[in-house]
Amino acid sequence: MSTSKLSTVQSAYGARPAVREIVDRPWHMLIGGRMTDAASGDTLDVVNPADETVVARIPLGGATDIDAAVDAARTAAPAWGATSIVDRARVLTELAGAIEAHGEELAWTDTIDNGTPVRVMRNDFRVAVAQLRYFAGLALQLGGETIPMADHDALDFTLRDPFGVVGRIIPWNHPLMFAAARIAAPLLAGNTVVLKPAEATSLSALRLGELAAEIVPPGVLNIVPGLGSVAGEQLVTHPDVPRIAFTGSSVTGRRVQARAASAAVKTVSLELGGKNPLIVFADADVHAAVDGAMAGMNFTWQGQSCGSTSRLLVHRSLYHHVVSEVGRRMDAMRLGDPAEPATDIGPLVSADHYAKVTSYLRTGLSDPALDLVAGGTTPHRPGYYVRPTLFSAPSGPAGPLFREEIFGPVLVAAPFDSYEEAVAQANALPYGLTASVWTTSLHTAMAAARDLRTGYVWVNASSSHLPGAPFGGVKNSGVGREEGIEELKGYTQPKNVYVRF
Ligand code: NAD
Numbered sequence: 001m002s003t004s005k006l007s008t009v010q011s012a013y014g015a016r017p018a019v020r021e022i023v024d025r026p027w028h029m030l031i032g033g034r035m036t037d038a039a040s041g042d043t044l045d046v047v048n049p050a051d052e053t054v055v056a057r058i059p060l061g062g063a064t065d066i067d068a069a070v071d072a073a074r075t076a077a078p079a080w081g082a083t084s085i086v087d088r089a090r091v092l093t094e095l096a097g098a099i100e101a102h103g104e105e106l107a108w109t110d111t112i113d114n115g116t117p118v119r120v121m122r123n124d125f126r127v128a129v130a131q132l133r134y135f136a137g138l139a140l141q142l143g144g145e146t147i148p149m150a151d152h153d154a155l156d157f158t159l160r161d162p163f164g165v166v167g168r169i170i171p172w173n174h175p176l177m178f179a180a181a182r183i184a185a186p187l188l189a190g191n192t193v194v195l196k197p198a199e200a201t202s203l204s205a206l207r208l209g210e211l212a213a214e215i216v217p218p219g220v221l222n223i224v225p226g227l228g229s230v231a232g233e234q235l236v237t238h239p240d241v242p243r244i245a246f247t248g249s250s251v252t253g254r255r256v257q258a259r260a261a262s263a264a265v266k267t268v269s270l271e272l273g274g275k276n277p278l279i280v281f282a283d284a285d286v287h288a289a290v291d292g293a294m295a296g297m298n299f300t301w302q303g304q305s306c307g308s309t310s311r312l313l314v315h316r317s318l319y320h321h322v323v324s325e326v327g328r329r330m331d332a333m334r335l336g337d338p339a340e341p342a343t344d345i346g347p348l349v350s351a352d353h354y355a356k357v358t359s360y361l362r363t364g365l366s367d368p369a370l371d372l373v374a375g376g377t378t379p380h381r382p383g384y385y386v387r388p389t390l391f392s393a394p395s396g397p398a399g400p401l402f403r404e405e406i407f408g409p410v411l412v413a414a415p416f417d418s419y420e421e422a423v424a425q426a427n428a429l430p431y432g433l434t435a436s437v438w439t440t441s442l443h444t445a446m447a448a449a450r451d452l453r454t455g456y457v458w459v460n461a462s463s464s465h466l467p468g469a470p471f472g473g474v475k476n477s478g479v480g481r482e483e484g485i486e487e488l489k490g491y492t493q494p495k496n497v498y499v500r501f
Helices: 017-023 063-082 086-099 102-116 118-137 175-179 184-188 202-211 228-237 248-263 285-298 318-330 351-365 419-427 442-451 486-490
Strands: 029-031 034-036 043-048 053-060 154-160 164-171 192-196 222-224 243-247 268-270 278-282 311-315 369-376 391-394 410-416 434-438 457-458 490-498
Touching: 017 063, 017 102, 017 486, 029 063, 029 202, 029 486, 034 202, 053 202, 063 154, 063 164, 063 192, 063 228, 086 102, 086 118, 086 175, 086 202, 102 118, 102 175, 102 202, 118 175, 118 184, 118 442, 164 228, 175 202, 184 192, 192 228, 192 391, 202 222, 222 410, 228 243, 228 248, 243 248, 248 268, 268 369, 278 285, 285 318, 285 434, 311 318, 318 369, 318 391, 318 410, 351 391, 351 410, 410 419, 419 442, 434 442, 457 490
Parallel strands: 164 192, 164 243, 192 222, 243 268, 278 311, 278 434, 311 410, 391 410, 434 457
Antiparallel strands: 029 034, 029 222, 043 053, 154 490, 369 391
16 A cells, blocks of 8 residues: 555664564465465555654555455354364463463564553563463353253253354554454354454564464464454454454444444444543542552553543542642653663554644643643654643543543543542543542442442552453443453353253
């Protein structure tokens, strides 16, 4: 598609030839067990967000490639579904081992593609490995039920049937982690998968494809990069894909739901965005709450996390202290080259996302109701860098920065006076993904856990995902739960069997 040349990168990365070699090579997608180019021959440039240079070129999959991948997945589905679940689990375990063995390379690949500091990216491959092993370990838990019958000479039980082909669409904020971890449950449940990574960050998914081609039977896993509006839509509307699992923005998620329904009755699960509150009550351990507010923003991923607690609501008695301390900590963060071990926060993922986040900065800076506490600037250097930014709204939350998901290193803060006011503010938005509550009162903690309308609540904690704990949203933040046994069951359909004997 693009005609620009592969760059001879004269940047921080240019000084590290071994790092550049990781991505400066031919890339192919995985269809039916073969590594292949796009049928059209189209390609997409891969831009390093740290210096805006083109560092690789990948095949740009289109409708024809999605069709071929779905065909391969449909053909492979019966044999994979008939493979014993113990053997399917063994394949996941082998894939986890291959990822672990290539973890350093995969972390660098994601850093060059996505901009998150490499020391942080190392955690992503570890999470992917842990999730693959977690689901492999659940294999013998995927049982059905027996249902008591009035008829003495009868037995009623359920089987868990796979759907067939699962279309899996992922975003760019944790490229390898999502690509590897989010195929575990559908594959274990006996489905075959067509994975479409985000166009901004497909490299590690393609590398995963190369590793998987040696381990996973042909057609069981297919990986096709491409534009959401072309490859994504084709996958969502394909008549042979009855199960769609989507992670991305709420706007796209709603479109996916509508487009899927326009093609057929499909099962669609959605992991979407959030504008998540972190509430510091008057009796909180203030030092811990400040730590929690910093961790909750996931600044080390440039705030690019669905679960980021990007609305800081603080009891008025603590407001000034908490806001100025969080602002001081944000100002102390080292923004810079994600290849450097000392870097705390790297560049945003892409030029488009930089334009979006900086437009929110301009909105905030021109809003008389908001005080700038930290950041608010972008350094004069190549790369999509934004300083971690904190706005305070002393007269209460209002305006788009309090309502809309920015998905960047931008935090907004406002005071509250009562429990009821805090919960009302927290629940005021059409999002409901996560919430974090800071208090030393058992009553306040339990009441908030009951009253907050989100899919996930941390008490005196933030940011962490806990293996086995179901993650997902309510309202416009999503449908379905992932990372626990519910995710696994969500890739099966119960079939009831009634037997008279
Ligand atoms: P996005 O919705 O723009 O894109 C996500 C994926 O959907 C990409 O692969 C994209 O190519 C594809 N896509 C785009 N349009 C499509 C269409 N019409 N049909 C099918 N596929 C399409 O989101 P993004 O900007 O890549 O990611 C950021 C968003 O993801 C944020 O809103 C964030 O909160 C959300 N997110 C949610 C979770 C969660 O677990 N809830 C996790 C990570 C990110």
